[in-house]
Amino acid sequence: MATHTEFQEALLHKLSDSGLRSTPQREVVFKVMLQKRDHPTADEVFARVKSAMPSISLATVYNCLDTLVSCGLIRQVNFERGPTRYCPNLHPHAHFHDLQTGSTHDIDLPPGLIDQVKTILPEGYDASSVEIIFRGKTSFAAASAILPATGQN
Amino acid sequence: MATHTEFQEALLHKLSDSGLRSTPQREVVFKVMLQKRDHPTADEVFARVKSAMPSISLATVYNCLDTLVSCGLIRQVNFERGPTRYCPNLHPHAHFHDLQTGSTHDIDLPPGLIDQVKTILPEGYDASSVEIIFRGKTSFAAASAILPATGQN
């Protein structure tokens, strides 16, 4: 049997690509991000991580999340004035922000769409990333929309 | 000659559509937004407005900007963890965020693009707005890139 899980391998690999170490804190933050596939804030990640590692500090959670973002293992999203949210989905996707429930949904992007959208850029603009954010309402989540919106995801 | 300028008419009209009053503060904030067509923060708007109306408060600037956003006279943009920026360009456009200079450029959208992008949404998603953000570098602004990046726009 393997001494490392698959996710640990991926983590180690991506980290060392950037000359960074794999640490217990980075591992647990990454694990927590993969477990519940929503869009938590740093505070929410902190709360989840604490049960597995009570000694971890909020500053470290910020550090780890920033590290994971910078080596491409997770993404960062911002909606309006809310706190930064983190996203473990690495497939090319857009975000749909449900204005009624506050929740966020990933929308898979068909291959080629990003490149196609990039063609609208005039000469001299070289985009390394394209982010697409939809805002609106959903018609399938009627049940959950009744709930008092405990938090976002 | 007209008793009101064109922009005041537009302001008055949009405001009263939402049951709101046109006030000197709202007028001056709107005017300032139209004068320099960049993407200022609330603080920057506050600074610009102060010369015309020294008694205005920062809270009022926030209030006015929110009001203008909610009646569709300006737009709001957020990049990463930076402060909210406000945009007077009402034509359908995307934003290009220059990672080297920190500046923001408006990118005109060809008609139909937004609708086309909306077609990727699965059943049940009803988007009232679509935001597109590019990030990357530009090759034409070599001169300004040398400057020590005093602020963003």
Next chain:
DNA sequence: TCATATAATTAGAATAGTTCTAATTCCTTC
């Protein structure tokens, strides 16, 4: 193996941006 250097973590202070509160002023309408 041990010393050294560097990287990472930590707690808590500090900061920045924004919102809230309560009091005041300004309009609008009777």
Next chain:
DNA sequence: GAAGGAATTAGAACTATTCTAATTATATGA
């Protein structure tokens, strides 16, 4: 011109994030 509601104001409060300085962990290489 009085009453009621809307808008503004100053400053306090709040939240998210970053910074600082000290500590701990890890890797390297003598």
